[in-house]
Amino acid sequence: MSSPQHPPGANPERDSTPPKRPESDPAAPVLILAAHPDLAHSRVTRALLSAVHGMPSVRVRDLYALYPDYSIDTHAEQEALRDAKLLVWLHPMHWYGMPALMKLWVDEVLSVGFAYGNSGHALHGKDLWLVTSTGGSAHAYSAGGYNHHPVEDFLLPYAQTAALCGMRFVPPLLLHSAQKASNEEIQAHARRFVEGLQELPEWCDRQPEPAQEEVPTEDRPATQEGVPV
């Protein structure tokens, strides 16, 4: 699986030293939420972060660096989302889903009244791009492989989370067989990532506006006051 139709020519070649967090414009339209519990030993995620270093349209929030104690500043995260047009979730696949801190971010930041529910429209109309890598090969993610299912089946919760919040779920960018990938393959993957970031905001503008799913009141969690939002 790859992102749709990229323009050629981007050159994100960088060395593989850990990227410094870029100084970024708080109103930059692309917000990357990076979540890798061991970034120092990452090859793929680290290469992708290096590739976007310094892109003026891009802000990066490295969740494990920001919240090593797992104590997420929900207000700061929600504020960071407001000006984003394209939200990127960048993480390795861990146990067929997202790493633990990313999941906690989803639980706490995409709250009722903010991301869904009566007044929860903060994300409506934004685009969500999942950029991930798997240890398993493309064959492993097929009916005949040891995971028995195509990788898209494991991504259903992402797609539905986007739908519930009124976000467009952009076709994910994936790298399979990540541990075996050569440096050249990883750099080619990083180029596709940069090209996607350059093209996606305009590509998304040409797609139909996503609808936001309605969650019945009785299915929503109660607020502290016990009142559904």
Ligand SMILES: Cc1cc2nc3c(=O)[nH]c(=O)nc-3n(C[C@H](O)[C@H](O)[C@H](O)COP(=O)(O)O)c2cc1C
């Ligand atoms: C705790 C853990 C769980 C993992 N679970 C999966 C998995 O469910 N499916 C899979 O294909 N690879 C799995 N992997 C392999 C990672 O996805 C792979 O190492 C990663 O994408 C490589 O990216 P990186 O170089 O940024 O670490 C897992 C790795 C770890 C450490």
